[in-house]
Amino acid sequence: MAAFVVRRVLLMIPTLWVIATLTFFMVRLAPGGPFLSERDIPATAIRQLEKSYGLDRPLGEQYLTFLAHAARLDFGPSYKYPGRQVREIIFEAFPVSLELGAWALLFAVLIGVPIGVIAALRQNTGADHAAMAAALAGVSIPNFVLGPLLVLWVSLTWFLLPPALWEGPQSRVLPVLTLSTAYIAYIARLTRGGMLEVLRQDYIRTARAKGLPERAVVFKHALKLGVLPVVSYLGPATARIIMGSIVVESVFAVPGLGRHLVNGAFNRDYTLVLGVVLFYAAFLMVLNLIVDVAYTRLDPRVELS
Amino acid sequence: MPRLLLLALALGALGCAQPRDARFASASAGPRYFGDVTPPADNTLTYNNGAEPEGIDPGVISGQPDGRVARAIFEGLTTPNPRTLEPEPGQAYRWEVSADGLTYTFHLRPGLVWSNGAPLGAEDFRWSWIRVLRPETASRYASFLYPVRGAEDFNHGRIRDERQVGIQAPDDSTFVVTLAAPTPYFLFLTEYYTLLPVPRAVIERQGPRWTRPEHIVGNGPFVLRSWRQGDRLVFDKNPRYWDAARVRLDHVVALSLEDLNTCVNLYKAGVVDWNPSGYVPSQFIPYLREYSDYRGGTYQAVAYYSINVTRKPFDNVWVRRALAFAMDRDAIARGLLKGSRMPWGNLVPMGYPGYPRPPGQTYDPARARDCMARAGFPGGRGFPTISILFNTSEDGKRIAEAVQSMWSRTLGIHVEVLNQEWGSYLQATVALQYDVARRSWVGDYLDPTTFLGTMKSGDGNNRTGWSDAHYDGLLRAAAVELDPEKRMRTLAQAEALLLDQAPVIPIYHFATSEMVKPYVRGIEDTPLDVHPLKYVWIDRGWSRRLAAAR
Secondary structure (H helix, E strand, O other): OHHHHHHHHHHHHHHHHHHHHHHHHHHHHOOOOOOOOOOOOOHHHHHHHHHHOOOOOOHHHHHHHHHHHHHOOOOOEOOOOOOOEHHHHHHHHHHHHHHHHHHHHHHHHHHHHHHHHHHHHOOOOHHHHHHHHHHHHHHHOOHHHHHHHHHHHHHOOOOOOOOOOOOOHHHHHHHHHHHHHHHHHHHHHHHHHHHHHHHOOHHHHHHHHOOOOHHHHHHHHHHHHHOHHHHHHHHHHHHHHHOOOHHHHHHOOOOOOHHHHHHHHHOOOHHHHHHHHHHHHHHHHHHHHHHHHHHHHHOOOOOOO | OHHHHHHHHHHHHOOOOOOOOHHHHHOOOOOOOOOOOOOOOOOEEEEEOOOOOOOOOOOOOOOHHHHHHHHHHOOOOEEEOOOOOOEEEOOEEEEEEOOOOOEEEEEEOOOOEOOOOOEOOHHHHHHHHHHHHOHHHOOOOHHHHOOEOOHHHHHOOOOOOHHHOOEEEEEOOEEEEEEOOOOOOHHHHOOOHHHOOOOHHHHHHHHHHHHOOOOOOOOOOEEEEEEEOOOEEEEEEOOOOOOHHHOOOOEEEEEOOOOHHHHHHHHHOOOOOEEOOOOOOHHHHHHHOOOOOEEEEEEEEEEEEEEOOOOOOOOOHHHHHHHHHOOOHHHHHHHHOOOOOEEOOOOOOOOOOOOOOOOOOOOOHHHHHHHHHHOOOHHHOOOOOEEEEEEOOHHHHHHHHHHHHHHHHHHOOOEEEEEEOHHHHHHHHHOOOOOEEEEEEEOOOOOOHHHHHHHOOOOOOOOOOOOOHHHHHHHHHHHHOOOHHHHHHHHHHHHHHHHHHOOEEEEEEEEEEEEEOOOEEOOOOOOOOOOOHHHOEEOOOHHHHHHHHO
């Protein structure tokens, strides 16, 4: 187990290097540059900016400098926000995304899994059809529709919750709800599918034949394997949900990390894009590792090798 | 009421004073407000500052949101009147201009201090202005100082000795500026954010981080308390500001909101007291202008299509004229954009005092076809397929498609629309890799040169490849002209020439559309959409006062 984890962590290094290299060159391939604007900036000023950020050096040298700094988690200052280091931007925005994402994920699991279990146990009944229809709707409604609709009803018609901004517990409700809906729906479907498959297994029949109460069959034996598809989905889903969603962040004016990834690319903010992409990549790999470890705990048939 | 507003806009177009309060006359049932109108409990203004400021270092920044913040923290030699924006005494309490218009002597108020208590003198201004001009500062608006003798050469590194620049501080309270040519709008420049003084000691100690809340020191009505990226900046009143007695706000919260719908939602919910122009979705305007807290006015900005004259067939002036005559501005501004913009055939917007504006380009399909024939493409035969480039935006797309159909229908030519994201679009316009491109320009100060200067040969904002010795000559003549009337006439000639040569096709005049809660006072309708926060106050008794007035 320890050897497995160590090996996986070591494997992350070349993976991150490949991602860093690809991103480094791809952002520079995009037309335009970080200092273009609708209003002309004098050529002398652009040359000066390029010099101060080392963009006047040969590309190979820029690349090596970048790697050397990135290894120390130093991505330099953002080009768009020159008073801020990329690291500071990430560390300021990430806790917000983490909190929003964690609530949304918790909410999604707490609601999604029970719905899926109930739907599986009552397969092909009205409850099952209703749950799955709701799940289909949940998956299908995009954030940018659901968010504004919630604001319209909850904030501007009933005046129950603030329409946006990240201040106080009540401001968390609508963004969490908006962000989690699609995940609730997806997790419910995955749980239902997983449960249905498990409930047909011989060992469940054996458990029932032994005369175990249905509750023990479902919760002690079936659920553990039934949620496996959810667990494997949770790895990438956690990364995605926690890294922030540009839509939810802009609809609710949440100062999270998601917008930096998108805006950084639009603004050709090379350092910011590289910093956020690498951070995201590392985060995703760690989560995948956690999922793999969790798998062995849930399913004795899986072995780490 | 929309009709009334259109009438008001039309009157404005004729150069008349705009009947601002017409809406009150028509609202016989009493004013209606959009959302919550409960004033805040204390003297705190919460407003939407727009996109996250890139920075707040006055000498370096560009853009409205950044400028609004800089103007709250710093004050220049002159300061804009809250209504007319005419320069008024700021850190300088008086000044003299020499008879030849070349030397400005400013006298600073006695006892000026920075917000940390350090004394502020003429040397601070000298150092700050020279800093803007230093090539290594990479200031985006260094050209604002080019009227000053030696400034342009110093900025380009052609002269290294700062004493050769016409900026001097002979003593603590006297600041002398020597210009290369009389610049009638120079006092407008001294209130612009680029020329605000900055604290040398802090900058030299903290480097690029000097603008962080824990370090920054200012000389304006407010000091920065906190700044959270993508969320808000919070300001407190600066008790050491020379005119602190007149500042009635204790705190200001500037939210960084970008999503237009979110801006309007927060305004409606009463969280935001002022949602400035540019942050109201254009499709909401016909609905919002029914409310008394909606304000529409003119804005010194023009949207236009620029033509890349370095490409065939656009090197032919008759082709450009044909495209200009085939532009139905009315259909775009009044039809497509539902009257939220005004059709406009000039490059220079309205509202420049003393400027005899030449007639603008007009919509005339018959003449357009005639020009096309003279260009050698009768009925559009033999004309290559051309494309209209625009950056990703809903309005940009709708306008491009409307123009596409106008030009195809009127001229019988084939037009494509080409959408690019912001960075690629900018690159294409700078590198002249387009046929026709969407552009817009916002005035920086109240003088036509802020628009006409962009079309000089080789100007970085020209981006059409158009170069005309006669046009450049007229601008040069105006720059040294001492008689203001004659100067304006010369500038008008230059604009007439530009519109006839048509490297640009103006389409519409921007309008401001902002939402101001009725209890917010002191935010006036100004020509450049600049609103000094110094004069703003919260009127908690507004509804009583309104009832009494009725």
